Amino acid sequence: MARPSRSAEIDAALLQAVATHPRDLVGMVSAQLGLSNARVSTQVRKLVATGYLRKDGTTRPVYTMGRNRRFWQRYPRAGLAEDTLWSAHLSPLLRDVPRNVLDIAHHGATEMINNAIDHSEATHIGVQLELRDGVLSMTVADDGIGIFRKIARALQLPDERLALLELSKGKFTTDPRNHSGEGVFFTSRMFDRFQIMSGELVFSHEEGHDKDILFDVDGMPKEGTVVSMGISTTSVRTAKQVFDEYSSGPDDYAFAKTVVPVRLAQVGGENLISRSQAKRLMQRVDRFRHVVLDFSDVTTIGQAFADEIFRVFAQAHPEVELVPVHAVPEVQQMIRRAERARDADGGQPGIA
Known part of the structure; x- marks a missing residue:
């Protein structure tokens, strides 16, 4: 042998x-x-x-x-501290990268390692860094329960695919006492490329593409979670720019804006027609002041679905600004119908 x-x-x-x-x-x-x-x-x-x-x-x-860098190590989860790992092993490899990229790498590495420590229920966590030909890549992998499975269980979701919808909104955590639920949201928008692979599902966010993507991976179910991040060392993006984009302003630096990909409320090939689907879509968005509802790839919605969002929810939460974008004419028609019904109600909550 x-x-x-x-x-x-x-x-x-x-x-x-x-x-x-x-x-x-x-x-x-x-x-x-x-x-x-x-x-x-x-x-x-x-x-x-x-x-x-x-x-x-x-x-x-x-x-x-040399000009390229590489690091890989697997650690027992118990006793692991993300700040120590960063300062002792990762940061020294990146001393000569631009400050803005270093700050983004620092944020992404420590947030994702800490998530694995606190949430994964894993026994081991692997951390990989590679700087090659002007592209910085980092991976955090664990052998735990799996991020989509854990979210689905915590929220009693009927399908793990719906867990991505909650991640896309932001402000979700299974441990609200110790976490804000903002780590994955902001990290995914700081990097040029961000992926979460868990079970047979992959969540992907890429700079320059205006929508998050969820797709299935054929094969046997996989344990744990793998988070992969990449950014060019020539990127001019800063962590502050990303925080500013979704904050409420310089005087109240709160996470106040979110973009909700409506199509993620679909499971399989189902159409978005029911109030239950709409309620699932709007779960927790009352925590934001400005909610962009992205209807990309949604060709039709039902009357009840539209009414639940643009009349019932809107009347119940007048402090939340709802902004639909990328809606095709058929979807726009349903939205306008619900908005007219809301206006006819005089802003009072009701049922339909």
């Missing part, structure tokens, strides 16, 4: 040790892992060739971190 390759283990040891052992890197890692200098030197040459290490000199070479 062939021995398992230790290349990844050697790479990790080299990249972790290079900052403190630039002149004796090969010998130190060889002793640490119980391997020959020749074996470790082979990996050093590969890392130099691919830009992860830089070599200066030949007789007595000095090694430093």
Whole structure:
């Protein structure tokens, strides 16, 4: 039987040790892992060739971190602290990236690691960072219950796909005493690319695309949750810009605006026709002052669905501004009908 390759283990040891052992890197890692200098030197040459290490000199070479960076480690969840992991292992690899990207990476890594620590019920959490050719990628993976499954259970949702709807709104947490429920929402909008993979479902948000995407992955159900984030080191986006976009203003810096993808209230190929679907869609949105209802990819809605949102909910929550966008003419007609009925009621709650 062939021995398992230790290349990844050697790479990790080299990249972790290079900052403190630039002149004796090969010998130190060889002793640490119980391997020959020749074996470790082979990996050093590969890392130099691919830009992860830089070599200066030949007789007595000095090694430093290259233009590319890589880190991977798996930790027991118990006792893990996201701030310590960031400052000890991740931040040192990103000292030369622009400040705005560093701030976004700091926010995303610590938020997602903390979510895994506090919510996943996992035994282990894996953290990966790669900076390659001007793109920073980070992954946080756990072997726990799975984020969509946990949300579905907490809210008693009939389908795990509806958990994405709650994540898209923001302000949802299964532990409100210790969490605001804002971590996934803001992190997904700071990065160029953000994905959550859990079970057989994938949630994807990409900069430049005006809608979140949920799709199924064929195969056996998978345990745990994998969060993947990516951003270009040339990005000019800042964390403050993202917070400002969804805040109530400089004098009241609250998370006051959300965008709700209406199509996520659909399960399978069902149409949006019932009051129950509308109530599910509008669950918790009364926590916001400005709610954008994005009707992209929704070709039709029922009278009861529209009435529940634009008359019943609107009358019950006059402090919440509802703004429908991307609605096709047929959907616009149903919305206007419900709004006219609301106006005819004189703003008083009622039933239909």
